[in-house]
Amino acid sequence: xxxxxxxxxxxxxxxxxxxxxxxxxxxxxxxxxxxxxxxxxxxxxxxxxxxxxxxxxxxxxxxxxxxxxxxxxxxxxxxxxxxxxxxxxxxxxxxxxxxxxxxxxxxxxxxxxxxxxxxxxxxxxxxxxxxxxxxxxxxxxxxxxxxxx
Amino acid sequence: xxxxxxxxxxxxxxxxxxxxxxxxxxxxxxxxxxxxxxxxxxxxxxxxxxxxxxxxxxxxxxxxxxxxxxxxxxxxx
Numbered sequence: 001x002x003x004x005x006x007x008x009x010x011x012x013x014x015x016x017x018x019x020x021x022x023x024x025x026x027x028x029x030x031x032x033x034x035x036x037x038x039x040x041x042x043x044x045x046x047x048x049x050x051x052x053x054x055x056x057x058x059x060x061x062x063x064x065x066x067x068x069x070x071x072x073x074x075x076x077x078x079x080x081x082x083x084x085x086x087x088x089x090x091x092x093x094x095x096x097x098x099x100x101x102x103x104x105x106x107x108x109x110x111x112x113x114x115x116x117x118x119x120x121x122x123x124x125x126x127x128x129x130x131x132x133x134x135x136x137x138x139x140x141x142x143x144x145x146x147x148x149x
Numbered sequence: 150x151x152x153x154x155x156x157x158x159x160x161x162x163x164x165x166x167x168x169x170x171x172x173x174x175x176x177x178x179x180x181x182x183x184x185x186x187x188x189x190x191x192x193x194x195x196x197x198x199x200x201x202x203x204x205x206x207x208x209x210x211x212x213x214x215x216x217x218x219x220x221x222x223x224x225x226x
Binding site: 033046047048049051052055077088089109112113114115116117118119120121128130131132133137 | 153155156157159160199202204218220221222223224225226
């Protein structure tokens with residue numbers, strides 16, 4: 001499942017569905033990202049473009065499926081308002097062997113943070129702060145390009 | 150012509166503007182420079198431009214384009 005979700009997501013339920021559907025896999029790795037409640041953040045608001053963003057997520061999923069020996073891949077990313085402590089992203093990869101599944105999830109998260117048109121705004125009560133990918137996020141994403149080199 | 154702004158640009162400029170572009174503004178970079186006189190945030194080279202859902206890597210003509218989107222650096226995940 002590759003989707004942008006305007007409503008709350010349930011990583012445990014998504015993983016259960018993904019596991020049931022991933023016939024033939026020898027291992028499944030999943031990652032659930034939550035909105036950190038640090039610094040007084042009460043809510044994230046995720047801006048997106050209704051065509052560019054899903055196209056970019058589909059493209060990154062295709063890249064992951066082409067790059068790693070996967071049985072299946074799931075990416076579900078929230079858009080809109082997400083309360084502190086709530087899940088904002090779910091990524092799962094199923095593969096015959098664990099390394100491909102770990103790497104695919106790591107790769108997908110790096111790409112989601114740096115290459116997909118999504119924009120986070122942290123809300124602290126009435127205050128709003130737009131977030132940009134950190135230097136570390138770009139360094140993490142660049143690791144995959146070096147491996148391509 | 151419909152202009153759309155995302156992320157921090159949405160707060161700075163608004164989500165959407167419908168404007169008449171003067172005839173001397175013929176490509177995406179000229180449009181950026183023209184709009185940037187009023188909205189300097191658009192002049193930041195990290196802001197990408199998309200013409201009808203195609204993110205540009207070089208200036209392109211804007212004649213006949215329906216939607217131009219201005220995309221600041223992203224922050225998903």
